[in-house]
Amino acid sequence: MKNRFTLLFLLILISSKMFSQENVELLSTFKPSNSDYSDIWGYVDENNREYAILGNYNGTYIIDVTDPQNPEQISFIDGPNSIWRDMKVHDKYAYVVTEGFGSGSGMQIIDLSNLPNSAVLVNTYNSTFTSAHNIFIDNGFAYVIGTSGVGGMHILDLSNPTNPVEKSYYTASGYIHDVYVWSDTVVVCAEDNYALVDVTDKSNPVKISQSVNLPGYAHSGWMTEDKKYFYGTDEFNQRDITIFNLEDKTTWEIAVGSWGYPQNTIIHNLFIDGDYAHISYYESGYVILNISDPENPIIAGYYDTYPQSNNSSYNGAWGCYPFLPSGNILVSDIQGGLFVLKFSPDDIKPQIEYSNNYFEVFNSNPVNISAKFIDDSEITESNLFYRTLIDDEIGNWQIIEGITQGKFGVYNFQIPGQEHLTKIEFYFAAKDNMNQVTTLPSGGEGLNPAGSVPPSEFFSYRVVIAGTPVINQLSHNFTDTTIVKGEKINFSVSAEDTTSLPIKYKWIKNDQTVSQKEDYTYSTTFVNPPVTDTVKLIITNDYKSIEKIYIINVEQTTTVKDEPAELKYELTQNYPNPFNPSTQIVFSVPSDGFVELKIYNLMGEEIKNLVSGVKAKGKYSVTFDAENLSSGIYIAQLRAESFIQTIKMNLIK
Structure with missing residues (x-):
């Protein structure tokens, strides 16, 4: 397993609010209501007109976005009140689910065939469930999940689009938050883990395999175009994205344990189209990753739909839809409504990942440092610059060229050993085949050599001997x-x-x-x-x-x-207890005589003989040093004439 888990603290060169967009253009916004918005999907009619289907607290908006700079509301379909409203399209119908209750609850079926004139509600399916968290449609079947009851997965046959027929109800994975379906295989996102389910027989789903339980939440995800990798999102701001290699469906190989956006925001939904992953990233807005190398995602663009802040809160971008033929992107923002965006990929500057901001070295040996250099094409120069600080004397910058490990874009650098109390400051620089230069920390520049102009901040370590x-x-x-x-x-x-x-x-x-x-x-x-x-x-x-x-x-x-x-034979409790690595044992004897104080393990085996000989009347303190012993319970036993007393001592290392 090539596990680059959460210990890899991702440092990518975008400051929190320095820019609100990159490679993404705002075409328009549309906010028909002051109520909160939820998910979004798209639809294209037979005349190639494009529409946004936008969830709202009170219902569903059908919006014509054929002219992306002038969105036009066509219809509003009232529904049960809920902050969760999700939808997908099959044929000429939209299927909308919500966690709302009361009048009209169930799966709404909206006829889109009369667009651009109107869209109308033609049926509400509530035969086997009345509420649901999400829906996925593939090859004429709807997979409705997070439903009332156990919260499993209902598989509905849409052969008759306005009158679905349930084929089965899958509950072996417990509550399911979201799914992705392809070729009769379902990835279920089941809170603690992900699982693969074979639905070749729609009336008898069979679980194939299950991932390990992961930190955070198994929220949702999408498969790459070649169906080899699954990008799972967590929504709890712990892993953000975990990338699984699913070429072998029986094992959930973790290719990348955690990928996180450099801002401390929460990821929500992710969709993959070609070499790009399109993400609604709550308060960071809309984010695009270049995943042409699926195990090394690179930020390719972003647009901040919620510029007010970058907190770990549930505001901002809820959903996105990147599949319109025009290439325009639809984004739903909880507070802002509909955003129509245009993503224009550009050559990406190199990006650098490094995991250690400050540390100490306890000898004068050379220090090996590794960093990951990523580019959408080719890294042509990889440098580390360092300087020494001894007392008030600052040395000149020295350059070290990276040595690649040959895979994963990891480069090694070796800084020469330094003397006691020397502080070493350093930064990285990368140049690609387009002569674009990046430094980490950011702010540096210079082409010859790459990064010759240092940034204002640096990484550092100190030598302490x-x-x-x-x-x-x-x-x-x-x-x-x-x-x-x-x-x-x-x-x-x-x-x-x-x-x-x-x-x-x-x-x-x-x-x-x-x-x-x-x-x-x-x-x-x-x-x-x-x-x-x-x-x-x-x-x-x-x-x-x-x-x-x-x-x-x-x-x-x-x-x-x-x-x-009067003194008496007595063995008092050791102090401290628990202890590591030594403790004091106090005992007293009322008269001269032979005394033994021994230490045993719980198997009754003698570990140490602390006292063995004649002792005069008095009180004694003996040190028990357990430096070379493992953690556990040890017994101290005092013997003097016919007197025997034991105490238990707890060694914790």
Whole structure:
């Protein structure tokens, strides 16, 4: 699987609202109502007059667009109120479905045979469903999906166009949002995944295969002209487009895991005509991709029907229809109504994809960087420019020519290794066979060499060869001490970093940060009960750290009437717990004697022997270092004379 999934952050050279159109001309707009608009389809009559069939909250508009600069409303077909209204055409009839209820619900059948004079509603089919989300028509059969009930797929025979006959109701894929049909094969878009269904026998649909569940939503899609690739859209702004290779119908090979428009907008519907994918991209408007190389889509044009914003919201372009003989494009905009557009393909400038904006390198080795260079014809020059910044000294730009991997348009560049605390800024440049130059980040120019004039922004990384901080002074070196209530312990530390990185301090008491300075005062009060606290000191340069742990036992204040607390055999719970990679185990013995403290795994196998020998009366703290052990539950067992006690410890890495 050639998986270029969502980790590939697409950086293509179009700023969010710098331009509202490219290679697309606005011919006209038409907004007959202030209500919201939904989907759109086209129709051509026997005299080659062209029409838009436009969904609206209140019904369906039939609009003559033969003169694309002067659209003319012919008819309006009232229907159940709904923000969802979808339609397709068969013969001289339009079939309209909606999720609306009430009077007139069902699939409306509109007679278009009297155009350009009029269009009339001749029937409403509601025998097997009363509402539906979408419809697809192929070879005399209607596939109605997202219907009332389970939401599966109704297959209707349109041999009698005004009186459809249901052949079957397919429910094996659950709720179906949209379909694409060709050669008795259906791609069903079923929320979490896509599936292929064999409908050779219309009365007995059979599922062939199913894709894996994908992030986002299996919303809709279209097959390429050669029927090898399926472009699926998600509408949840996670994958945008996933491209599947379906040459083998039994396996859903992901050719491209995710392709996204550079703006943070939501994709809706996609249609393919020839080498171009035409997309309604909500707030980005109408977008066209050159898919002559189906695994490397290139932006070929766009027109922003909703220039107010570029947000991840459901405004703007709902649908588009790219199949009129004139080549004109029909777009439905939720707020703006009908847009009639003209797409004129032009030679496309090179485009560059790169996935990493800033990173750090922890050695002085050369750094390999890869980027993808795409063009509709030929990349003739691929460059990376870099410069170094050390303290306040900025170096000159150096150029590196890309080395191609031979496929997918990926070029490799190797930047020489640099010394500690060097910042490297870099950008890419590409030139095609038409001498068009693109840089990434955008804004650069220059032909000889391509990209010799840098952009204003750059990618960058920093070389950090960090050492371990060194302690110069530490006020206390004990690991375990006992104080009485009311006493204080003043801690202080001084450290330096031998690699010129800033030092940070952190004092942690029982898993709570209590100071981020060089000093910390541990204090107790007379009212607090006796306790054992753990104080940890962490000294770090953000790359390497050193730690010191103190166990502080706070005992009852002794008075004339007080009697000293008697020690007993005891194994207390380790701290911290869970831990990684080390933890403290505290135990006490009331008299001199032989003591064993061992660590076991859950299989009863001995892992470590921490204590094995004679211990004097007292309380002890032992460090269990699990650096070389895997995550899991471990058992600590204390044995002394006839006393045995165990605790469970949770190592999480």
